[in-house]
Amino acid sequence: MDANLERSETANEDILIFFFQLDLETRIQYALNTEQFDVAQQLREKLAEVETQIIKQQEARRGSSSKSEAQDQALHILRLRADMQKAIDSENYGVAAQLRDEITKLEAESLAASAKALAYANVQYAFRLGQKVKHKIFGYRAVICGMDPVCCESSSWMEVANVDKLSQGPNQPFYQVLVDVHADPNLLVAYVPEENLLAGEEPDRDRFDHPYLSFLFYGMDTAGDFIPIKQLREKYGRPRHEVPAEPNDDSDESA
Secondary structure (H helix, E strand, O other): HHHHHHEEEHHHHHHHHHHHHHHHHHHHHHHHHHHOOHHHHHHHHHHHHHHHHHHHHHHHHOOOHHHHHHHHHHHHHHHHHHHHHHHHHHHHHHHHHHHHHHHHHHHHHHHHHHHHHHHHHHHOOOOOOOEEEOOOOOOOOEEEEEEEOOOOOOHHHHHOOOOOHOOOOOOEEEEEEEEEHHHHOOOEEEEEEEEEEEEOOOOOOOOOOOHHHHHHHEEOOOOOOOOOOOHHHHHOOOOOOOOOOOOOOOOOOOO
């Protein structure tokens, strides 16, 4: 087993696109503040293009699609069924068999997409954005910076990462994690199944370094975890985490 098996270029690219989005928003605000309205408009148009691509990527990862695309697919299946019936009526059974197989494939894809979309709606995560965790097998420290309710990587990545050998397979939450550079300076971003992560029982306030920290988090809270920026919480639809106040020590006070 090698920690690099869980390296994810897809997760790293996702983070870099998020950085680019944040940078465009900052540049738009600067242009407005300096009354460069034409520049601001050009940047807005570029941001709109980026956001459209992000939405498409999210829909692809979640197995969802637009309402019109879903309607088009349903109509396509109906047409195929009609063509199959015509082939049967004309005793062209070879064509009918091919159409049947195509219909079966499309219906299976639609069912899988619906199941993935349902998983996104009902998922319960064991870990939260900014939380420090430890890898159960490789032992490195990491910080949660993204999450999916099921494995959204490619089939080739899952094969290399031995996802099928996990006790819960791909149908469990997977997390984008920033790996402490002191543990592995080359890994940077990993995509890890929930069953391979562990949260410490005690607050971890030890030093943690990673080049992406300052872009994704405001800083560290009193429990040693990192505070995600508002845009990151909005990206994943996660609530703000409030650190429980430590109880006051009143042992020295006596009546």
